[in-house]
Amino acid sequence: KQEVTQIPAALSVPEGENLVLNCSFTDSAIYNLQWFRQDPGKGLTSLLLIQSSQREQTSGRLNASLDKSSGRSTLYIAASQPGDSATYLCAPSFGFGNEKLTFGTGTRLTIIP
Amino acid sequence: DTGVSQDPRHKITKRGQNVTFRCDPISEHNRLYWYRQTLGQGPEFLTYFQNEAQLEKSRLLSDRFSAERPKGSFSTLEIQRTEQGDSAMYLCASSSTYVNQPQHFGDGTRLSIL
Numbered sequence: 265k266q267e268v269t270q271i272p273a274a275l276s277v278p279e280g281e282n283l284v285l286n287c288s289f290t291d292s293a294i295y296n297l298q299w300f301r302q303d304p305g306k307g308l309t310s311l312l313l314i315q316s317s318q319r320e321q322t323s324g325r326l327n328a329s330l331d332k333s334s335g336r337s338t339l340y341i342a343a344s345q346p347g348d349s350a351t352y353l354c355a356p357s358f359g360f361g362n363e364k365l366t367f368g369t370g371t372r373l374t375i376i377p
Numbered sequence: 378d379t380g381v382s383q384d385p386r387h388k389i390t391k392r393g394q395n396v397t398f399r400c401d402p403i404s405e406h407n408r409l410y411w412y413r414q415t416l417g418q419g420p421e422f423l424t425y426f427q428n429e430a431q432l433e434k435s436r437l438l439s440d441r442f443s444a445e446r447p448k449g450s451f452s453t454l455e456i457q458r459t460e461q462g463d464s465a466m467y468l469c470a471s472s473s474t475y476v477n478q479p480q481h482f483g484d485g486t487r488l489s490i491l
Contacts, residue, residue, distance in 0.1 A: 268419070296477050307381075307468055308420070308482040315477045353419050363472065364410060364433065365480060367419025 266291045266358055270368035277344055278376050285339040285371045287354035292332050295363060297356040299328050299339050302370070308353065312339070344375045379403075381483035383469050389489045390459060397455045398486045402471030409452050410480060411444060412468040413437065420468055426452060427474070456488075464490045 267290045277283050287297075296315045300308040312328040314321040314337070321328045327340040337354055351372045355365035382401040390396050402409050407428050412420035423442070425433045428449035438444075441460075446452040456463055466487050470480040 298479055300482075305487075307383075307484040308470075310479045310481060313477065313479040355419070360476075363408075363480070364422040364425055365412075365420070365470075367412075367421070369417070369419050 266356070266366045268354060268356065268366050268368035270352075270354060270371050272371060273369065274372040274374070276374040276376060279344060279346060281344050282340065282342050283344055283373070285341070285352050285354075285373070287337040287339070287368055289335045289337075289356050289366075291356075291358055292335050294332060294356040294358055295360050297328075297330055297337050297354060298365065299326075299337075300353045300355065301350040302353060303350050311352075341373075346375045346377050349373055349375045381469055381471055381481055383467075383483035383486050385486055386484065387487050387489070389491065391491050392459055392461060394459055395455065395457045396459060396488065397453055398467055398469075398488075400452045400454070400469030400471075400483060402451070402469070403481060405473060406471035406481075407449065407474045408472045408480075409446055410470040410472075411452070411454055412470065414466040414468055414485070415464075423454075423467075459488075459490050461490050464488055 299311045314330045325342040351370040353370045355367045357363040384399045409426045411423040414420040426446040441457045466485045468485045470482045472480045
């Protein structure tokens with residue numbers, strides 16, 4: 265059974281700081297990995313998808329990295345803003361054709377103005 | 378592109394009643410997924426459709442749960458004889474069949490069992 269772990273469970277940082285969120289998974293045979301944000305009571309917003317053949321993917325202030333051999337992904341957020349406050353979830357998929365996602369429990373991020 | 382739409386947003390029902398949720402995926406997406414999320418946890422996979430075919434069901438999906446996707450468009454998820462443990466957020470996602478395409482989620486249906 266694939267397991268996904270996100271550490272820390274919660275993180276508070278002052279506005280303007282750069283930060284890194286961590287995700288680890290037990291099965292290195294991933295197909296791709298998505299990072300999402302979830303605001304309270306809402307659905308998930310897709311931030312980045314990184315393919316198994318890629319090492320990094322960037323979108324604006326966000327950068328996701330992937331190291332399949334060690335079973336790790338990180339999400340780097342530059343110049344954090346209060347609007348970045350949310351729960352961040354990583355979700356690898358392990359199957360080609362049926363890309364069901366396996367989620368971690370998330371990191372709850374609070375940016376302090 | 379209007380995004381993934383789910384209805385209703387909230388459902389409160391008594392234990393033992395049947396409930397049905399609807400998901401309208403992004404129009405050109407062939408793949409549709411249902412997930413369930415309980416408080417403080419990440420979503421868990423329930424079932425997956427490609428077009429109208431239901432190709433996988435999780436062991437989490439007991440025989441009280443049934444999902445359909447007639448004509449490969451919208452999907453419904455029905456829960457019969459609801460139990461307290463069914464209280465959760467039910468999330469729908471869709472994606473295209475091209476390789477490495479992201480899943481896009483709706484805002485979910487929050488189910489509360491009294």
